[in-house]
Each structure stands twice: as C-alpha cells, then as structure tokens.
Amino acid sequence: MQSEGATNSLRRRESLAVKGHPPATFKTPLGTERLEIMSDVIELENYIGGKWVRPRSTGRLDVFDPSDGSVIAHVPRSNAEDIDLVVRAARKAYLAWRDVPISDRARLMLAFRHVMDEHTEELARSITREQGKTMEESRGSVFRALEAIDAAASAPTTMQGYFSENVAKGVDTTLIRQPVGVVAGITPFNFPVMIPMWMTPFAIVCGNSFILKPSERDPLSPSLLPALFEKAGFPPGVFNVVHGDFDAVNAILTHPGIDAVSFVGSAPTAKHIYTTSSAHGKRVQALAGAKNFMIVMPDAELKHTVSAIIASACGMAGERCLAGSIALAVEPGGDRLVEALAEGVRTLVTGPANDPKTEMGPVIRPENRDRILKWVEDGLASGAKLAARGNVPANSKGFFVAPVLLDHVKPEWPIAQEEIFGPVILVIRVKSLDEGLEIANRSRFGNASSIFTQSGKAAREFTHRIEAGMLGINIGVPAPVAPFPFAGWKGSFFGDLHATGRDGIEFYTRKKVVTSRWF
Secondary structure, eight states, rough: OOOHHHHHHHHTTHHHHEEEEEEEOOOOGGOOEEOOOOOOEEEEEEEEEEEEEEEEOOOOEEEEEETTOOOEEEEOOHHHHHHHHHHHHHHHHHHHHTTHHHHHHHHHHHHHHHHHHHHHHHHHHHHHHOOOOHHHHHHHHHHHHHHHHHHTTTTHTOOEEEEEEEEEEEEEEEEEEEEOOOOEEEESSTTTTTHHHHHHHHHHHTOOOEEEEOOSOTTTTGGHHHHHHHTTOOOOSSEEEEOSHHHHHHHHHOOTTTTTTEEOHHHHHHHHHHHHOOOOOOEEEEEOOOOOOEEEEHHHHHHHHHHHHHHHHHHGGGTTTTTTEEEETTTTTHHHHHHHHHHHHHHBBOTTTTTTSSBBBBSSSSSHHHOOOHHHHHHHHHTTTEEEEOOOOOOOOOOOOOOEEEEEEEEEHHHHHHHHOEEEEEEESSSHHHHHHHHHHHSEEEEEEEEOSSHHHHHHHHHHHOSSSSSEESSSSSSOOTTSOOOEEEEEEEEESOBSSHHHHHTEEEEEOOOOOOO
C-alpha cells in the first residue's frame, strides 16, 4: 500500500520537472513505476520531515559526470540553520516512531527492501552516471545494500534482551534494548547507496530516526531514497536527507539534538568526526582509510590470483577502502606474478562508465586524478620500476587514470604507507611469509588483508597473525556479508562498535537493566 507521501510525489511529477527538484519522483505508465531524472541539471534540495525543502543557505556546489566532465546537478551547502531544522523534524518523528512495535518496523523495512529491489536498475544507472563506476559495479553495490536491509530486518531477533530469574531471593533482572534517538550518517562518494544502507536500515528498525548527509560529490543517488521510503510506508521524518560539505558536517557533530553519528571516509576526517562528536557527548563509529596488503605465496594458483588482485586494486578505479594496494610477492614467485599482472594491467579496458565494454571507469574528480598521478611520480622517483601502465580514452574530458603496476617498491617509501585510493598496484618482494606479515603489520592501518595460497598451514598462520579486521583467503576483496561487522582495526576505525551485523544493532540501541522485586 502506498503512503500518502508517495502518492503526493506521483501527483507532483509535472511541477517537479519544471522546478528541477531531485530525481526522487515516480511515474506510473500502465502500472509500472520507474525512478527517473526529470531535468538535465538538477537543483537539489533537502528532504526534511517528508517534504523537499529549499535550504536556508544559498551556497551550492557543482556535481559532475566523471565520464565526460559535464555538470549534472547543483548541491546546496547547508548551514547550521538547515541542520537545526532537520534535527527538529527528526526528533519529532522519533518520539512516535520509537513506540511502533518492532515487528511492524521490521515489516516496513522488508517492504522498503522490496521497493528498492524493484528499482535496482534505476539506482544503478544513477550511481554510474554520477560516481563513475561501471553498471556491473553499480548493480553489485545495490545488491550489497539489499543484503544490509535483509540483515537489519531480523531485528525482532537480534534486538532481543535477556533475563535472569532469582538473582537474589525474589529478585529478577532483565536487560532490554531501546533506541538511541536521532542518528546522523555521513557517507562517502564511493558507494552513494550501499554505505547509507549500512547505517539507515539498522538505525531505523531499532526505533531511531535518521538524518543522511551524503557526499556532496554524488548526491543524486541518495536523493532517490526518500521516494522509496515513502512508497514503503515509512512515516515522515523517520528518514531525512540534508546536503552540504564541511559546514553541514561540523553542525551535525556539535548539534545537541543528535545522539549518535556514523561515518565512513578518509582517516583524517574520521579522526575529526570521532573526536569532535564524542567531545559533544555523542556515540560515534567512524570507519577510516586503509592500506590493504595481499600476500602471494609461490604456490598460489596464478590465473585466479592475478584476476583477483587486478579486480581488487583497479575495480571502481581503486576508489574503495577494501582495494588491495600492495602485493607482497613471496619469492621465488615474484617474476611470474609481475609478468602476469603486467599483462592484465595493459589489457584492462578503461572508458566511460556506461559503456558495456568498459572494465574500469573514471575517478570521481580531476583533483583525485592529479593526486593519484602525483603518487605514481613519487614512486618512480623513489626507485620503483614501472612494470606496466594501461590506457585511457583519447581526447576525453572525463577524469580518467590509467592503471599502473609498480615493481620493486620498498615498504618504507611513502607510497607504500599512505592510501592512494586509485588504480595503482605496488609489488614488494619478500623472502618469506614471516617477512610479509612483518611488513603488513607495521602499517598504521588494519582494514583488510588477503593471502593467495594452496597451503592450509600458510593460510592459518596468516589468519592468526595478521593485524587487520577483514581477511580473505584466495579472495581479493574480503568484504563481509551484512550479518557480520565491517571490522577495520588500528587506524582504519575509530570507535568500539563497527558497522552492520550485531555491532550495528548494538550501536543503534542503548541497554537498560531492570532489577525487580514484587511484594
């Protein structure tokens, strides 16, 4: 059954097309609904309390199509007044939403999952257009978002408390979980739909209201989500979207009406989010940067290993925190590995994200491209050997970076220590598994790591000793499925409860312990 808000969105379709509202409207030809972009250059607004609201701030930023450099939208730079407005709406909605039975909240979440599944293709096209990943990658990210919704919908079980009878004579103790309150999620550009779904479903199904502050670099796809929540039947104000950059973020971190903040992004920003939010009394989880090591043993199955490494390092043009940055080649397998990787890098098809032949699209912005190229220059200047460089489309205005393979990299060089966030594979030659583990564990990051081997003994030694939270054995991108936590270690995470899985339920609830005696 459609909510009143969804029905109103249908009725407003023509006026929205004229005014250039976000692409969060539906049309229903012959009963088939589709999300669609209604204008060429969209003027985004904030979604507050079930309505699209023009920001109080007049500042705005351009949103680009990375494949051709064209401007496709303008996103507002919301200020503290805008944040206060959305917090008030979210607080009002929370006071009613927390009392909705958990079984009803879970049923609405399953309805949302069904609605989102119906519109996977539209969401994927939007992601590809504004983020630059291929359609296959975009579809995959939506599928992982659906997995997170599935996991969240199990809250009637995972949110259960526990009970002990007769802890003293005639005294019983019960633990219950209740929502935290108003929660804000600050999300990055690389997964504009998937990462919001790491946060939103878990927060909402636990009884919180949610404020999403998506990346200002690709805000169109998150702006599709309100229509889906409306259609699923969620009350106004339970889910809100506010756009902006650092001013909006800082206003979120310091607003007294926000009880918890979830963040995914770079390490310096994550540290700022964590320290500022916690100083203002908020619960915080901040997922940060990475430098992921892939240990390749001499007995590794070469074909699948090379395919997995290139997909890990160059998929999404390397713009993900699980990208395999460094291959630790255990000798005597180094030459064989580099030769095969070089062939894969040289033949990788780079091009516009919406071209079916494209295997690697552009990076998100020209400044990202320039930063990646500078890292490659620094690596070569330090003494690395250029083993292979791929191609980019000729005469393109898009933000393309050719994939690069650098061999004989030294672990102490800056390029081997800092996050590049681009399609650059570094090879460090090591004499043994022990040396590879020692190099990997020196990193200040601990997000993910993988080993490629046919030896169960080597795999177990790796699993036992590596200092990272998400591990792969013959897997290049060890992303946990949503019932498990996204569990970065060391400088890759600030907080104590991770995103998704049981940690997600724990983060978005507070415990009450009731001790009772009856006379």
